[in-house]
Amino acid sequence: MEKHSETTIHDIAKKLNIAASTVSRALNNNPIISEPTRKLIEKTAKEMGYRPNIMAANFRTKRTNTIGVVLPLINRHFFSSVISGIEEIAYNRGFAVSISQSNDNFEKETKIVQSLFSNRVDGIIISIGMQTTNFDHIKLFTERQLPLVFFDRVVQEIDAHKIVVDDYRGGFKATEHLIKQGGKNIAHIGGPLNVNIYQDRLSGYKDAMQKAGLPIDESMLIHNSLNRADGTNAIKKLMQNKTKPDAIFCANDTTALSAIIYLRQKGIKVPDDILIVGFSNEPFSEVVTPSISTIKQPGFEMGKKAADLLIRQIKQKDKEIRHQTFVMPTELIIRESSVRKG
Amino acid sequence: MEKHSETTIHDIAKKLNIAASTVSRALNNNPIISEPTRKLIEKTAKEMGYRPNIMAANFRTKRTNTIGVVLPLINRHFFSSVISGIEEIAYNRGFAVSISQSNDNFEKETKIVQSLFSNRVDGIIISIGMQTTNFDHIKLFTERQLPLVFFDRVVQEIDAHKIVVDDYRGGFKATEHLIKQGGKNIAHIGGPLNVNIYQDRLSGYKDAMQKAGLPIDESMLIHNSLNRADGTNAIKKLMQNKTKPDAIFCANDTTALSAIIYLRQKGIKVPDDILIVGFSNEPFSEVVTPSISTIKQPGFEMGKKAADLLIRQIKQKDKEIRHQTFVMPTELIIRESSVRKG
């Protein structure tokens, strides 16, 4: 029946007795082709069930119309929101999105980035893993001027667009709020300090404390991986201090939740006895009891912004670009966990 | 300096005075190449900073080593878990994962699938949108024998591998549990019936009711989109019935949550006055008060299974395949919302 399973521009050309180049140009809406010719070609192409071989085109043009996304964990509300935003913009601009998760594992992150590079993605959007302290794999992109956008967990020493949350102000606002609510001995459960966002949240905390004239007690600071178990260990340790905290600023909602659950088991009431604020506004924070005050990060908008910036860069590859850091606003959402009942 | 920005197998061949085909075979570990030659080529390739042009290879071999994933909404715990599972398997087998969300929009779903087809993905994994009742876009794949795996929201009339949860038994177990806890007038808030999973959950509910000799009252059945607002409307309506429900089986946790919150506002206690069971085991369900009894779906495992099946199909394209439906077990997780206090 059909010799080629797929019709090519050559088949169309042969049928119409014209050159394949004309067909190619017509199908790409090249204005150099006259209107009647284009119409005819388009009609024939449709009749013949023509579908462009994008691989051939990619190969020839050296572009894949694909952007790579690398992030620690897909299955996390903040990150999946970012993906959602990226996908939305990318789809509208005709780009596919290829997604990989590093699981916060340095080796995997490296392999992923190399693989995306070999696959010739047009650019990548990346949030660095917690373990990552060496950035040679990233330089693979920057050295060849391949478009790259960081988000959330960024690398300061690499020159590229960056989309971050205002973690400093987030930390500041959270702590300030706890102080206003009467907190004096305010603890902080934070993440690894090699990651910028945790560094910034800590700085915000410290500055808010200092501004209020409150001392910073090192025994009130704990840094860990911010998962459920770590959170429980952290709160346990804090409650063994000679002076116990009367408020805690947690660097994520998961840890805040761990603390609340542990304290409830011990008969310590939140917010009556201890005030708590989290970070990230996970979906559960709104509905848990007590609902968790937190800092909202606009994940979806960040994803959209990142994709927009990346695609702009891809489309104007030649021009010199001034890399910028976009700081997305955070919002303090006050719920039950941090408000002492009247 | 460098004429070609990238070194090709021809550059390597020229340098070593051998044929490009030998280089190609050596780099692909073709056993027909002798060990010393391979070693030499590999060494030289590394020295010259060779990176295969995957686009060229894809073009030639007609494979992209990419699998497409289409699902309603990335930013939902169940789906992002599935993605996570898919990504894990795909990554280990050398496949990239290209992800798109349909937002439950039929037009977008169609375009996505067509685009994946044009991009020559090696296969797709798809969960159908709620609005989708026409499957011509899917046939694009099946007719050309392109590997396709459905998960969760599957299309019965299309012959392909399917990974589903045992929604029927899930619905049955949930309802049976409510009956055991003393429920008599058990309502059901379900999803659109054109979607198999909601159909099955309803069937499970009905059978459990019948088995217990309980009548099925149509006014106790509501079907909607299962979002937060719909859930609130549904519970509101149910509570206006002449005989009010004493238990509710909700087809997802979001709706269960809506019900709990609404009832709390009205001073009606869960589980004391009304028992509730949800579905999906969203992260919030465990930590909300009262914690929500629910049916756990193994999203991550489903993703892994789907990817495994798809990749197997891709790798043995020629052989005839008996399509199977894999029913993943569900687990009833009993929490506070459905257990009447002693």
Added chain:
DNA sequence: AATTAAATTGCAATCGATTGCAGATATAAA
């Protein structure tokens, strides 16, 4: 040493679309 078999390597075509440049046709001006 000659013959045969086995193990390696090379030749050259191929995948399908794109694109610079040359050639052809149509239109306008002289």
Added chain:
DNA sequence: TTTATATCTGCAATCGATTGCAATTTAATT
């Protein structure tokens, strides 16, 4: 009618890796 100028179309090379088949080298056997 001839010449000049736009417009349009076609030729042919090209992108880089893969692969069937032919050619060559090496090893084994007589």
